[in-house]
Structures are given as structure tokens and as C-alpha cells.
Amino acid sequence: MKNILILGATSDMAQAIAKKYAAEGWNLTLAARNMELLHPIASDLRVRSKIEIISLEFDALEFSNHRTFYDSLANPPDVVICVFGYMGDQMLARTDFNEVQKTIGVNYTGAVSILNIVAEDFEKRGKGSIAGISSVAGDRGRQSNYIYGSAKAGFSAYLSGLRNRLAQSGVHVMSVKPGFCYTKMTESLELPSALTADPEQVANAVFKGLEKKQNVVYTLWMWRWIMLIIRHIPESIFKKMGM
């Protein structure tokens, strides 16, 4: 029986990922900072399937607890998926440095802190897969969300470096770059339906990508091309666009 550890398990994407893996018969370790939210999620999964489910408390910002958290896992994971993230308030972040620190802390530092520990373990065991949910927002900084975007850019660069390092030891690292996705992070926004994925689509892409050992996964597919174009707009023109 295979084990998966999902970090940020209360997020809508994580819930869809958990359902997918549960349906595939994996044992789940769900980690999230808010246990009140996590319990009904776990009980839901228990009704759905007969697999083993463990719920644990995990805060991405409590860096110093990360090692104890990981070392005390009952089921050493075969796959770790880092889903947590924080969109932050871009307007607030312009003037309030605490908001900046929180955004970077969750999306970059917290993710690096825990994944370093995972990488060390996987490298030693010579196997395992790590997936990080980054974002297309990290592909180019835009005025509407560049604090979040730059933290995700850092996370994307981290994942690609980690992939490079661990390739030799048989450990697979996958970067996931969702475009728009219908989740609580975006539910008050009006998103273009043709460009917006359901969490289930992201979950399927993550599952398939990990099975096939893909390196970088965009959901939906057109986002790869959209971001390719956006990345290639000359800076002199880009800076004048209100994006």
C-alpha cells in the first residue's frame, strides 16, 4: 500500500487530490493548520473509501516544528504534495511589510523549509516523488499580484533546482502551475470559464503527472502557451500594460 502526504490538506485543490488518491487506494496523511476544517474532510474520505487516513496539524509558518512533524509521521510517504499557499492582499502588501512576510513565508520559505526535510529523506531512501503547487503568477510579475507572484517564482525556481539535484538519486520532483482554478481562493472573483479549471481537473493532472513522472505541469494546457506569450512580451511594452 502506498502512502501520500498532503500539506495544506484543507485547500480545495488538496481535497480534490485527496479524493483522487483515495479512489486509487492510497493511504492518506493529511496535514493542515486548521483541524476544525480538516476533521470533516477526513470523515468524508472515510465514508468514500476504506483506506487509512491520518490527520495532523501543520503550519507552514512554524518552521522550527517542521522536522519533528516529518520525523514523527507514522507512514513514511512515497509521495509528498505541497499544496498550501497564500494569495495575500497585494494592495495591503504595498505598504504593510507583515503582509509581504506572510506571503513569502507561506508560499516560499515555509514550502522550502518542509520540502528540504522531505528531500533529505527521499534522497537517503533513493526514491519518492515531490510535487509542489506553484502558479503561473510566478512566470512573470504583474502589478496586480507581484508579491504573491514573486514568492511563487521563487518556489518554482526552488522546485526546478531540487529536481536537478535529486534526478541522480531517483527522486522525482514535479512543478505544478495551475492557471485559474475555482477554489475558495478565487470564489468571489469572476473568472473566464474557458480558462478556469475545476479542482478535480488539477487533481487529475497532478495524479497523471506523478504517474508519468512529468517535470512541469500546467493546468489547463493552454496556460503553457498563454504564459509563453506573456513571458515573451518585451519589457518595454509589458510595463505599460495594466495586468
Place this chain on the structure above:
Amino acid sequence: MRKISDWGNYPIIEAEVSGFDTTDQLREKISNSGSMIAFGNGRSYGDASLQSTILLTRRFNKFLSFDDTSGTLTCQSGVMLSEILDVFVPRGWFLPVTPGTKLITLGGAIAADVHGKNHHVSGSFGQHILSMDVMRTDGSIITCSPEENTDFFKITVGGMGLTGIILKATFRLKKIETAYIREETLRAANLSEIMDSFETSGDWSYSVAWIDCLAKGDALGRSIMMRGEHASASELVNASHKHEPLNLKPGLQLSVPFAFPNFALNKLTMKAFNWAYYNKCRPGTHRSIVDYNAFFYPLDAIAHWNRIYGKRGFTQYQFVIPKAAGREGMQKILKRITESGLGSFLAVLKLFGEQEGFMSFPMAGYTLALDFPISLKAMDLFKELDAMVADYGGRLYLAKDSRMDAEMFNKTYPNVADFRQAITLLNEGNTKFESLQSKRIGITG
């Protein structure tokens, strides 16, 4: 603020939209806003789940418990019927009642007290609810059932979200041996033939008819009846079905990518559709084994099919008239619809059984439902049809409605006065649960 609409894309409004994860969050949201309405999956056609402050329930969607021996399921209100089927059909359980789409939430199923093709034997969805929890305007949670807080239970089933936010509900699934339906189709040359068929199909669990509503004269009401039973394991013929009787392979999912231009759905295309459909079913009775998706949810195979009606949107006119008035009434109303040439290719006829319920739509009699692209002509026609429906002692289905006026509503729902009084009392001094629809038809002020 964002644009939002129900399934008919009419009306489309701007609203403040948000969801919740916990009852505490919900309580806070309720106390912070003057008025709101629950939005399940927006599969009602008009404005029943719309107003300027919308509460999304889709994320409140956890299965809470299931008892393998009795089939008793408890889940949060945002769970979709499709999720229940995905999880429980492979284990040998099916919904006690299901509408013609599985893409609705449990909350929406209770609030509209939805009916299915088995209404004449199993009644409406609300009759299967053993118990539910509802958060009221003051933030308190009330548990109600046919035995406990019965008055509140009565007005919440079919209460269109006006009594409170349904949080979770318990109901019993029914045992099945296979994921397949043993289906019989037969065609009827006119309305009187199809009504005969309904009368003689009472023993079948499921029955429904598709009417070619453009057929005129002697052929008025020309239709195809589909009736079915859950197939037992021994009734399956196909080797792959026999091998895994409860598991279906994922079907082909099509999608309409964008709103069609308005001219795409002219009379001609509808006529062609109707003809093809009718001629596919040759005279006589045809038996086949079909999977439950094909039998119950043919339209769900095409995502966003509502876009074929273009940007102006559409509505569904669904009425019921008592059985006694059935033959004459249905003949007259259908004649008026076919004369207008405004009707759609999707006309569904069904014979309901007896119905208890306070605000529920069904009554023992015939119900007909058809789609209309929004137009001034259609609106005029509806007024005429309303008068006929009311005269025959019938009524319209709130879940499909976007245009009925208060007068029509008051005339046709017998418990309106008591219901209005109860809602006024519940809302008094608190946040109001109200929708564009409840204001239009005069339930809320």
C-alpha cells in the same frame, strides 16, 4: 461583485458571492449581511437562488456518515447528487429520487423538493429525508424531521431556501444490483395514446415521455414513452456488463464551448431534432439495457448545453394540472404552445402520483415542461398559458420559473398565506433569506 445566473442564463445579475467552510463562518456571514439567499449548483432555471448577496454552498460538501446495512447516508448540503452516485453506485446503492440532472446539490434537492421519473411510486425527494439541520436567520441551528419540529420541516421542504440554510441531511439510499436500467420505449401517435400509456404504466418504477411539441392536428402530442426498472444482475446480457455490474466506464463528455448566436436555434433545427428523435423509435415496444446515466441524465453528457440558447438566455415553462383536468387541459395547452411555434425540442410529459407537502410543486396529475428562448412573444404566451393552467387548478414549478407574477402564485399554491406568514416571522428582526423570485412572487417584502 461578479456576474452570476442560474441555468437559464436569465436573468444574469451582479452579486456579492461567497461560500463557507464551517457553521461558525456561516453564522458570522448571516449576521453581517442584511439579506441573502443560498445558491447550490445553480441548476434552477430562473432566479430562485439569486439576489445581490449570494451564499455558495458547494464547498460545504462532506459525506459525514454512511450505514452499510440500511443505506442511511448523512451529508452536508453542498454535496452533489453526482458525487453520491459516483461513490455509492459501485457499492450497490442508488438515489431514492432523482431529477433529470445529477448536477444539483442535496440542499437544492430539498429546497425545491425535486421529483423524478418515479414520482408516482416514490413521491418527491423531501419524502425521503429522515432528518436535517438548518441554520436560521438568528444563527441558531434547528434539527427537524417528520417527527421533530415538524412544522419547520414542512415549510423547509419545498421552501426554496427561504426558511434558512440547510446544513446537512440524512436520508436512505435504495439497494440496486446493477448500474443498469431495463428500459422499454414505445411511441404514441398523439396525446391521448400517450396518456393511455401512462395509465397502464403505473407498475413501472420509472416513466416519462418526450413530446414532439411541434406536431399538430391529429398528431398533437406525438411522443415517445420511456419506462424502466433497475436491472437485476441476471437481466444483464452484455458480457462486460455482467463482469462488473455496478461499475460504469467513464462516458464521453461533450461540451458546448460558448454561447451560440441567437439565430442558431430556429424553428427548423428544432423541427429536425424532433423528427429524428421520433423516427429513431419504430412502432412497437423496444427493450434494451442502458446504463443509469443514459436513462436518467442524457443531457448531462453535454456540459454547458444551456449555451445553445445564446446570450439572451431561456426559461423552462413547467406546469402541472390535476389528473381530472388532464386530458382536456393538456390538449388545449399543448395546442396553444404548438400554435405559437415558440416551443423547444425538449418537452417532457409525466404523470405524477399523490403528493403531500406544503409548498411542493407536484400534485396528482400531468406535468409538462418545455424550454423557451427568452423573447417578448414568449413572455406574452406565458401569460396566456398561466391563465389556462390556473383555470384547470394547476400551478407552475418555482425551480424553473423566472417570470411568474404574484397573482398567479397566490392563486395556485394553496398554502401561500401560511407560508408567507411563517417566513415573515422567521425573518423578523433578523437577516432575511430572500431571493429575486421570492420578492417577485410576493413571499418576502
